[in-house]
Amino acid sequence: MRTWELSVxxxxxxxxxxxxxxxxxxxxxxxxxxLKPGAPLPGSRALAATLRVHRNTILAxxxxxxxxxxxxTVPARGTFVSSALPDVELTAPAHSARxxxxxxxxxxxxxxxxxREPEEFPRGALVLVGGTPDVRLLPVEVLxxxxxxxxxxxxxxxLDYAGPQGHPRLRTALANMLASVRGLAATPESLLVTRGSQxxxxxxxxxLVRPGERVAVEALGYRPAWEALxxxxxxxVPVPVDGEGIRVDRLEAVGVRQGLRAVYLTPHxxxxxxxxxxxxxxxxxxxxxxxxxxxxxxDDYDHEFHYDGRPVLPLxxxxxxxxxxxxxxxxxxxxxxxxxxxxxxxxxFIQRAASIRAIVDRQGDLVAEYALAELLEEGELQRHVRxxxxxxxxxxxxxVEALRGELxxxxxxxxxxxxxxxxxxxxPGLDAAAWVExxxxxxxxxxxxxxxxxxxxxxxxxxxxxxxxKESELREAVRRMARLRPRR
Amino acid sequence: MRTWELSVxxxxxxxxxxxxxxxxxxxxxxxxxxLKPGAPLPGSRALAATLRVHRNTILAxxxxxxxxxxxxTVPARGTFVSSALPDVELTAPAHSARxxxxxxxxxxxxxxxxxREPEEFPRGALVLVGGTPDVRLLPVEVLxxxxxxxxxxxxxxxLDYAGPQGHPRLRTALANMLASVRGLAATPESLLVTRGSQxxxxxxxxxLVRPGERVAVEALGYRPAWEALxxxxxxxVPVPVDGEGIRVDRLEAVGVRQGLRAVYLTPHxxxxxxxxxxxxxxxxxxxxxxxxxxxxxxDDYDHEFHYDGRPVLPLxxxxxxxxxxxxxxxxxxxxxxxxxxxxxxxxxFIQRAASIRAIVDRQGDLVAEYALAELLEEGELQRHVRxxxxxxxxxxxxxVEALRGELxxxxxxxxxxxxxxxxxxxxPGLDAAAWVExxxxxxxxxxxxxxxxxxxxxxxxxxxxxxxxKESELREAVRRMARLRPRR
Numbered sequence: 001m002r003t004w005e006l007s008v009x010x011x012x013x014x015x016x017x018x019x020x021x022x023x024x025x026x027x028x029x030x031x032x033x034x035l036k037p038g039a040p041l042p043g044s045r046a047l048a049a050t051l052r053v054h055r056n057t058i059l060a061x062x063x064x065x066x067x068x069x070x071x072x073t074v075p076a077r078g079t080f081v082s083s084a085l086p087d088v089e090l091t092a093p094a095h096s097a098r099x100x101x102x103x104x105x106x107x108x109x110x111x112x113x114x115x116r117e118p119e120e121f122p123r124g125a126l127v128l129v130g131g132t133p134d135v136r137l138l139p140v141e142v143l144x145x146x147x148x149x150x151x152x153x154x155x156x157x158x159l160d161y162a163g164p165q166g167h168p169r170l171r172t173a174l175a176n177m178l179a180s181v182r183g184l185a186a187t188p189e190s191l192l193v194t195r196g197s198q199x200x201x202x203x204x205x206x207x208l209v210r211p212g213e214r215v216a217v218e219a220l221g222y223r224p225a226w227e228a229l230x231x232x233x234x235x236x237v238p239v240p241v242d243g244e245g246i247r248v249d250r251l252e253a254v255g256v257r258q259g260l261r262a263v264y265l266t267p268h269x270x271x272x273x274x275x276x277x278x279x280x281x282x283x284x285x286x287x288x289x290x291x292x293x294x295x296x297x298x299d300d301y302d303h304e305f306h307y308d309g310r311p312v313l314p315l316x317x318x319x320x321x322x323x324x325x326x327x328x329x330x331x332x333x334x335x336x337x338x339x340x341x342x343x344x345x346x347x348x349f350i351q352r353a354a355s356i357r358a359i360v361d362r363q364g365d366l367v368a369e370y371a372l373a374e375l376l377e378e379g380e381l382q383r384h385v386r387x388x389x390x391x392x393x394x395x396x397x398x399x400v401e402a403l404r405g406e407l408x409x410x411x412x413x414x415x416x417x418x419x420x421x422x423x424x425x426x427x428p429g430l431d432a433a434a435w436v437e438x439x440x441x442x443x444x445x446x447x448x449x450x451x452x453x454x455x456x457x458x459x460x461x462x463x464x465x466x467x468x469x470k471e472s473e474l475r476e477a478v479r480r481m482a483r484l485r486p487r488r
Numbered sequence: 489m490r491t492w493e494l495s496v497x498x499x500x501x502x503x504x505x506x507x508x509x510x511x512x513x514x515x516x517x518x519x520x521x522x523l524k525p526g527a528p529l530p531g532s533r534a535l536a537a538t539l540r541v542h543r544n545t546i547l548a549x550x551x552x553x554x555x556x557x558x559x560x561t562v563p564a565r566g567t568f569v570s571s572a573l574p575d576v577e578l579t580a581p582a583h584s585a586r587x588x589x590x591x592x593x594x595x596x597x598x599x600x601x602x603x604r605e606p607e608e609f610p611r612g613a614l615v616l617v618g619g620t621p622d623v624r625l626l627p628v629e630v631l632x633x634x635x636x637x638x639x640x641x642x643x644x645x646x647l648d649y650a651g652p653q654g655h656p657r658l659r660t661a662l663a664n665m666l667a668s669v670r671g672l673a674a675t676p677e678s679l680l681v682t683r684g685s686q687x688x689x690x691x692x693x694x695x696l697v698r699p700g701e702r703v704a705v706e707a708l709g710y711r712p713a714w715e716a717l718x719x720x721x722x723x724x725v726p727v728p729v730d731g732e733g734i735r736v737d738r739l740e741a742v743g744v745r746q747g748l749r750a751v752y753l754t755p756h757x758x759x760x761x762x763x764x765x766x767x768x769x770x771x772x773x774x775x776x777x778x779x780x781x782x783x784x785x786x787d788d789y790d791h792e793f794h795y796d797g798r799p800v801l802p803l804x805x806x807x808x809x810x811x812x813x814x815x816x817x818x819x820x821x822x823x824x825x826x827x828x829x830x831x832x833x834x835x836x837f838i839q840r841a842a843s844i845r846a847i848v849d850r851q852g853d854l855v856a857e858y859a860l861a862e863l864l865e866e867g868e869l870q871r872h873v874r875x876x877x878x879x880x881x882x883x884x885x886x887x888v889e890a891l892r893g894e895l896x897x898x899x900x901x902x903x904x905x906x907x908x909x910x911x912x913x914x915x916p917g918l919d920a921a922a923w924v925e926x927x928x929x930x931x932x933x934x935x936x937x938x939x940x941x942x943x944x945x946x947x948x949x950x951x952x953x954x955x956x957x958k959e960s961e962l963r964e965a966v967r968r969m970a971r972l973r974p975r976r
Contacts, residue, residue, distance in 0.1 A: 027668065069669065102835045105837050106778055106781065106783075109836055109837060136644060140643050148635070148636055152632065156623040156628060157623075159825040160823070161825065162825065231844070289595075293595045323593075323595055338647060346590045348591075348597055359690060359712070359716050360683075360686075361686055361690065362827065363825070363827065367635075383552075
C-alpha cells in the first residue's frame with residue numbers, strides 16, 4: 001500500500017460529525033483520482049490511529065462510503081475503492097456531468113403556461129394582493145403539537161400507502177362540520193380530501209370536462225380556476241356579474257345557444273367583486289342546472305369569514321337534484337401552505353375524481369390529514385377562525401376608514417360583509433393599472449380590475465386585501481396610495 | 489323570557505370540553521325549534537349559575553355559537569338566536585339536507601378510471617405484492633423530530649404561499665446528493681419537487697405529451713405510469729423487454745415506423761423483471777434518442793437498493809444532449825406515505841412542468857420538504873437506507889432459500905442484484921394467475937405476470953416483494969405458496 005493521507009483536516013468543533021467529514025474527504029480523494037479504483041484502503045484500526053479518532057468513527061465512515069458505492073469490503077481481504085464508481089467524471093472527464101449546460105432540451109417542447117400573480121414580494125412591502133391570511137398570526141405552536149401527536153398516535157399507519165380519498169378521520173370531521181354549520185348532507189364517503197382548493201378545482205375539472213366542452217365562468221372572475229379548466233381542454237364562456245352576482249339569465253341564454261357542460265362560480269363572496277349571489281338567483285340557477293343537466297362547481301373558498309352576522313348557506317345545501325360539486329378549503333382558515341381542501345359531491349362523482357387523484361399523485365398527506373382531523377374535532381380550528389374573524393373585522397374597518405379619509409371621492413365601494421378583500425370602483429379618470437404600477441415603486445402592492453377581466457381589458461376598479469396587514473400598516477398603505485394616485 | 493332549560497346533561501368526565509358540550513346542546517335546541525330565531529338567551533351569569541359552571545365557560549360556549557352563526561350578540565341588549573340560521577332544515581324541513589341521497593348525479597358523468605392494485609389487505613395477510621418498504625421499520629421518531637424542528641425553525645414561512653418548484657433547501661440537498669452519488673449534473677434550479685414518483689410521472693407526461701402523440705413503454709411494465717401517460721392522451725406503444733432490459737432495436741424500428749414523442753423506462757431494475765439495462769443498450773438508446781429528438785423518461789424508483797456492491801449510474805448521468813427526464817423518489821427510501829419525489833431535467837422542461845404544477849395543486853408541502861432537507865443534510869436518510877439495505881438483503885436471501893427449498897423446479901429465477909422484489913418464471917403447466925388466486929384464500933398475496941402485460945394476457949411468472957416481510961414470514965408465505973400450487 002502506498003503512503004496516503006487525508007487531504008482535508010478534521011474539525012472537531014464542526015456540527016458535521018467526524019465520520020461524515022472523513023467519508024467526504026475520502027470520497028473527494030477518490031473523485032480526484034488520488035485514490036484509484038481497486039486501490040486498497042487502510043484498515044480501520046490503522047486509520048483510526050493515524051487520524052487519532054475512535055475506531056468506530058472510521059467504521060461509520062467506511063459504512064457510509066460503502067452505502068454510497070465509493071468503496072467495497074471483501075470479507076477477510078479488506079476494503080477497496082470500488083471498481084465501478086458512482087461518478088462519471090473518472091470515466092468520462094471530457095464530458096463531466098457537472099459542467100453540462102441545462103439551458104436547452106434535446107427534444108421539441110412547448111413553453112411554460114402563463115404565470116400567475118407573483119409569489120414573492122420585496123422585503124418590507126405592504127401587500128394588499130389577494131385574500132390571504134396574515135401568516136404572522138398563524139398558530140404554529142398548535143400545528144406543531146398536532147403534527148407531533150399525529151406521528152405519535154398514528155405512527156406507521158400514516159406513513160404507508162393508502163387510498164386516494166383521504167384519511168377517514170378527517171373526512172368524518174369535515175362531514176360533521178359541513179352538516180352542522182353549512183347545512184350540507186355530507187358523509188365521509190361523499191368527500192374527497194384534496195391539495196387545497198386548487199387541487200379540488202383541478203380534479204373536478206379533470207373528472208368532468210372533455211376537451212372542447214364549454215364551461216361558463218364569472219367574468220370578472222378567478223383566473224387560477226380558469227387555468228385549471230382550460231388545462232383539461234374546456235372552452236370557457238364568460239358570463240357577466242353585477243351587484244347580485246352572476247347573471248343567471250345570461251347563463252341560461254348561453255346554455256340554450258351553445259350548450260354547456262358546467263358553470264363555475266363563487267356565490268358566497270363573488271371573486272373579485274365580493275357580492276353575495278342573491279336568493280332569487282340561487283333558486284333560478286339550481287332550477288336551470290337541473291333542467292339542463294349542467295354541473296355547478298361551487299367554490300366556497302372563504303365560507304368562514306363573514307362579519308355582519310348573516311352566514312349564507314352554500315348552494316349545495318339547497319341542491320336536491322345532485323347538480324352541485326362543492327369545493328372547500330382549510331387553507332384560508334388555517335394556513336395557505338397546508339394545502340388541504342376538499343370536494344363534496346354525489347358519490348359517483350367522488351369515485352371518479354378519486355380514481356383520477358390516484359393517477360395524479362396517488363394519495364394525500366395522511367399525517368397532515370390526521371393532525372387536521374384532531375384540530376377540527378377539538379374545536380381548535382374553529383377557535384382560531386373566531387379569533388381571526390375578530391381581527392379581520394377590525395382590519396376591514398380600518399381600511400374602510402382610511403380610504404374614506406385619504407381618498408374621498410377617489411373610490412366608490414360597499415363595505416364587504418365578509419371575505420378578506422375590498423373591491424372598489426375608481427372615480428372617472430383614475431387609471432387603476434397605472435396606479436398599481438406607481439404604488440409598487442413605493443412598496444405597496446394591490447390589484448386592479450384588469451387582472452380579473454376575461455379578455456385582459458382594463459377595468460376601473462381595485463382589489464384590496466385587508467387580512468394580512470395590521471391596521472397601522474393598512475393606514476400607511478392607503479396614505480401612499482393616495483399620494484401616488486395618478487392624475488390625468 | 490320563557491323558562492328554558494338545557495336538554496342535554498353535562499358530563500364533567502367527558503374529553504369534550506364543557507363549553508363545547510353546552511354549545512352543542514344549545515345548537516341542538518335551536519335546530520329542533522325549541523329556541524326560535526330571534527329568541528333571547530339567558531345572560532352568561534344567569535346561565536352559569538343555573539348550570540353550575542364558571543361564567544367563562546358560558547362565554548366560551550356563546551363565542552363558539554356566535555362563530556358558527558347560531559346566535560348573535562347585540563351590544564347593551566343581549567344575546568339572541570340568529571334570525572338567519574346556518575341550517576336549512578328550519579326553513580325547508582321537507583327537503584332536509586341530511587336525508588338526501590348521494591347515489592346519483594344530476595348531469596352526465598363518465599365512469600371512474602380503472603383501479604389499481606388493492607390498497608388494503610386483510611388483517612394478518614402475508615403481503616408480497618409490490619416493492620414496498622416494511623412500514624414496521626419506519627423511523628417514526630426520527631421523522632417526528634424532523635417535523636418538530638421544521639415547525640420550530642421554519643415557522644410561519646413554511647405555512648405561506650410559495651413557488652411551485654419546492655423548498656430551495658430540499659432542492660439544494662437533493663442536488664448535492666444526486667451530484668455526489670448518482671453522477672447527475674443537478675442544480676437546485678434543475679429540480680422540481682413532486683408528490684412522489686407518481687406525481688413526477690404525471691407532471692412529466694402532462695408537460696410533454698399532446699393528445700394522440702405516441703409514447704413507447706416497456707411491456708412487461710409499470711401500469712401506473714401507463715395510466716399517467718394515457719390520462720394526458722398518449723397513445724402507448726409496447727416494446728418488449730428481455731434479459732438486458734428494453735429492446736432498443738425494436739424501439740428504433742417503432743420510432744422509424746410510427747414516430748415517437750417519448751419513451752418511458754426503468755433502466756436500473758426493470759419493472760417488473762428486475763433486470764438492469766445493459767451498457768451497450770444504454771449507449772444505443774441515448775444515441776438514438778438524440779438523433780430522433782425523442783425524450784427519455786427515466787424512472788429510477790429504487791436507486792438506493794442494490795446488494796451486490798455495483799451501483800449502476802442513471803442514464804441521465806451520461807446524457808450530454810439533454811434528452812433525459814429523470815424521475816426519482818424518497819418514498820421507497822423512507823416512507824410511501826410521505827409522497828416526496830422529484831424531476832431532474834433541463835431547465836426549460838422544469839419551468840414548463842412547474843407551471844403545470846401551479847395549476848394542479850399550486851405548491852408542495854413546505855414543512856415536509858424542509859424536514860426532509862434536514863434529514864438529507866444530516867445523513868439521517870442515508871443511514872436509514874444503509875440499515876434497510878442490510879435488512880432487505882437478508883430478506884432477499886431468505887426468500888431465495890425458501891423458494892429453492894419449498895418449490896424446487898417450480899420456479900426459475902435469477903437472484904435480484906437489487907430492488908425489493910424477485911421475478912420468477914413458472915415451470916410449464918403452472919398457472920400463475922390461478923396460483924395467486926388460491927394463495928389469497930390462504931392469506932398470501934403476490935402478483936402474477938399477467939398483471940404487467942400490455943394486453944392483460946397471462947404471463948407465466950410471479951413477482952414476489954421481499955422487503956416488507958420478516959424472514960420467518962417469508963418462509964411461511966413460501967410454505968403456503970408451495971402447498972397451494974395448482975397442479976394440472
